[in-house]
Amino acid sequence: DTGVSQDPRHKITKRGQNVTFRCDPISEHNRLYWYRQTLGQGPEFLTYFQNEAQLEKSRLLSDRFSAERPKGSFSTLEIQRTEQGDSAMYLCASSWRPPGLAERGNEQFFGPGTRLTVL
Amino acid sequence: RKEVEQDPGPFNVPEGATVAFNCTYSNSASQSFFWYRQDCRKEPKLLMSVYSSGNEDGRFTAQLNRASQYISLLIRDSKLSDSATYLCVVNPFSTSGTYKYIFGTGTRLKVLA
Numbered sequence: 001d002t003g004v005s006q007d008p009r010h011k012i013t014k015r016g017q018n019v020t021f022r023c024d025p026i027s028e029h030n031r032l033y034w035y036r037q038t039l040g041q042g043p044e045f046l047t048y049f050q051n052e053a054q055l056e057k058s059r060l061l062s063d064r065f066s067a068e069r070p071k072g073s074f075s076t077l078e079i080q081r082t083e084q085g086d087s088a089m090y091l092c093a094s095s096w097r098p099p100g101l102a103e104r105g106n107e108q109f110f111g112p113g114t115r116l117t118v119l
Numbered sequence: 120r121k122e123v124e125q126d127p128g129p130f131n132v133p134e135g136a137t138v139a140f141n142c143t144y145s146n147s148a149s150q151s152f153f154w155y156r157q158d159c160r161k162e163p164k165l166l167m168s169v170y171s172s173g174n175e176d177g178r179f180t181a182q183l184n185r186a187s188q189y190i191s192l193l194i195r196d197s198k199l200s201d202s203a204t205y206l207c208v209v210n211p212f213s214t215s216g217t218y219k220y221i222f223g224t225g226t227r228l229k230v231l232a
Contacts, residue, residue, distance in 0.1 A: 033219060042123075042206050042222030043163065056217040091162060095218065106151055106210060106218045110162040 002026060004111035006092050012117045013082055020078045021114045025094030032075050033108060034067055035091040036060065043091055049075060082118045089113045120145055125207050125223035133231050136197050140226045142190040142207030151210035151218075152183055154192045156203045157225065163206055167192070197230045204228070 005024045013019050025032050030051050035043035046065070048056045051072040061067075064082075069075040079086055093108040125142045132138050144152075152169035167174060169181040169190055180193040190207055207223040 031218065035220075040127075040224065042224050043220070045219040045221070048217045048219055056219065093220075107153065107165050107168060108218075108220060109165065112162050115160075 004092055004094055004109055006090075006111040006114050008114055009112060010115045010117075012119065014119050015084060016081055018078065018080045019082060019116065020076055021090055021092075021116075023075045023077070023092030023094075023111055025073070025075070025092070026096075026109060027073075029094035029096040029109075030072065031095045031106075031108075032069055033093045033095075034075070034077050035093065037089045037091060037113075038087075046077075046090075079116075082116075084118045087116055087118045089115050121223075122146060122211070122221045123207055123209050123223040125226050127224055127226060129227040129229055131229045131231055132197055134197055134199060136230075137193065137195045138197055138228065139194075140192045140205055140207070140228075142192075142223055144188050144190070144207075144209045144221075146209065146211045146221075147185075147188060148212035149188075149209045150212050152181075152190050153208040153210070153220075154179075154181055154190075155206040155208055155222075157206055158203050163222075166205070194228075197228075199230050199232060202228055202230045 007022045032049040034046040037043040049069040064080045067077045091113045092111045095108045154166040155163040156166045157163045167181045173182040178195045204225040206225045209221045
């Protein structure tokens with residue numbers, strides 16, 4: 001399967017614990033995104049990497065959240081001291097923009113998500 | 120005002136019907152536009168990119184009106200398998216070069232036999 005993969009698919013944890021999620025993007029994609037989705041809402045942007053550089057972080061990403069993409073391939077998202085409000089689906093997406101196509105490209109492809117439940 | 124607004128529905132339509140979804144966006148500098156489909160408890164999947172000239176893919180037609188900041192999706196001859204949530208997505212201009220997506224809340228469609 002050459003799509004975006006995420007691990008684990010489900011995580012149940014107790015409030016106050018730390019959790020870490022992993023995302024493996026499509027292999028030739030240099031752009032990687034994390035989003036969070038709660039019930040009845042569209043996904044909300046959390047952070048963006050181009051290669052290994054984290055270029056933007058949303059204000060949603062409090063200091064309890066950290067993301068890395070150490071070698072420009074897979075990425076991890078860690079949540080420290082989880083709270084019940086962190087319960088959500090965490091989605092990873094990747095993209096690659098071909099040069100010269102100004103109006104096209106940047107279609108993002110999503111992984112199956114990690115569903116986090118904080119008790 | 121939300122950056123991307125959609126009617127949440129649900130839209131309940133009979134098989135074979137034509138249904139249209141609308142979406143408005145607030146950032147006039149937005150660059151790219153997409154429709155994604157999301158099945159229950161699954162990830163969003165790209166349905167169509169939306170170009171200024173409009174585009175069609177089989178039973179699906181997407182249109183963009185930059186002057187009105189409005190995007191539409193038309194589904195003809197609805198199938199039971201079209202039942203899903205349809206997410207309107209806007210890619211705003213960013214001086215940092217981030218190509219993040221801004222999603223609407225999604226419009227739920229249920230096609231009835």
